[in-house]
Amino acid sequence: xxxxxxxxxxxxxxxxxxxxxxxxxxxxxxxxxxxxxxxxxxxxxxxxxxxxxxxxxxxxxxxxxxxxxxxxxxxxxxxxxxxxxxxxxxxxxxxxxxxxxxxxxxxxxxxxxxxxxxxxxxxxxxxxxxxxxxxxxxxxxxxxxxxxxxxxxxxxxxxxxxxxxxxxxxxxxxxxxxxxxxxxxxxxxxxxxxxxxxxxxxxxxxxxxxxxxxxxxxxxxxxxxxxxxxxxxxxxxxxxxxxxxxxxxxxxxxxxxxxxxxxxxxxxxxxxxxxxxxxxxxxxxxxxxxxxxxxxxxxxxxxxxxxxxxx
Numbered sequence: 001x002x003x004x005x006x007x008x009x010x011x012x013x014x015x016x017x018x019x020x021x022x023x024x025x026x027x028x029x030x031x032x033x034x035x036x037x038x039x040x041x042x043x044x045x046x047x048x049x050x051x052x053x054x055x056x057x058x059x060x061x062x063x064x065x066x067x068x069x070x071x072x073x074x075x076x077x078x079x080x081x082x083x084x085x086x087x088x089x090x091x092x093x094x095x096x097x098x099x100x101x102x103x104x105x106x107x108x109x110x111x112x113x114x115x116x117x118x119x120x121x122x123x124x125x126x127x128x129x130x131x132x133x134x135x136x137x138x139x140x141x142x143x144x145x146x147x148x149x150x151x152x153x154x155x156x157x158x159x160x161x162x163x164x165x166x167x168x169x170x171x172x173x174x175x176x177x178x179x180x181x182x183x184x185x186x187x188x189x190x191x192x193x194x195x196x197x198x199x200x201x202x203x204x205x206x207x208x209x210x211x212x213x214x215x216x217x218x219x220x221x222x223x224x225x226x227x228x229x230x231x232x233x234x235x236x237x238x239x240x241x242x243x244x245x246x247x248x249x250x251x252x253x254x255x256x257x258x259x260x261x262x263x264x265x266x267x268x269x270x271x272x273x274x275x276x277x278x279x280x281x282x283x284x285x286x287x288x289x290x291x292x293x294x295x296x297x298x299x300x301x302x303x304x305x306x307x308x309x310x311x
Contacts, residue, residue: 003034004085008075042069062306097155114185117156
């Protein structure tokens, strides 16, 4: 198999006909072997039935149905783990990632790159969401222990060497773009304008996006825990300075160094808030350690269609 396209699907019944038509037109035009791996991430509409009807007509279509909705990143991992192509192409299933870019990205791969990732230079979304994504990528780039490309999501092409390493990594809290950057090798960005959703409202809610952001930050950066240490030292230094000032005022002046009730309460609340933030940061790292130690798989397959071991 030359190309494997991995597409997570969650309640995309109305988008699937257009997605399938455009993908099939692009991939058949490449004049090479390919497979379209649709990962049904616990859809509650007729997405699974629609996909199976396509698979009955086209042997290039393969379906992985997960036992429930595990989320976008685990769905990507499921598809990548089952991909057999020399080049693997993860992309969203809402047509915000245009399939027509795939041949141009493949041409870029032929220049000797191991990874070509799509970089969003423009997004067809509301101003709040554009600002949130922009801020996330820039914070992650500054905080991460690896070189994270700006505005680069999951849409990309990876060669078999990179995919095999990706499959070896056992971590549970995954961010495809982060792992892709961590792997290294020769990578280059491919700029494009991200389309609006073809149909319906975004499936990624605010809380899911926040979860993805925290996964990226805590999985690829130690800055939060380091920042907690620095702020703790600053707070301790300020406390020591206040103690020194109070002692000096008591011993060498007639000023009574007794703070008022309001000042005392504000100080206690302030430092109590800082402590709770630090505990929360520690909790995020501990939760991730617990996930890894517990050893549960990051997705479960209900059934498969089109694979040799399908059941």
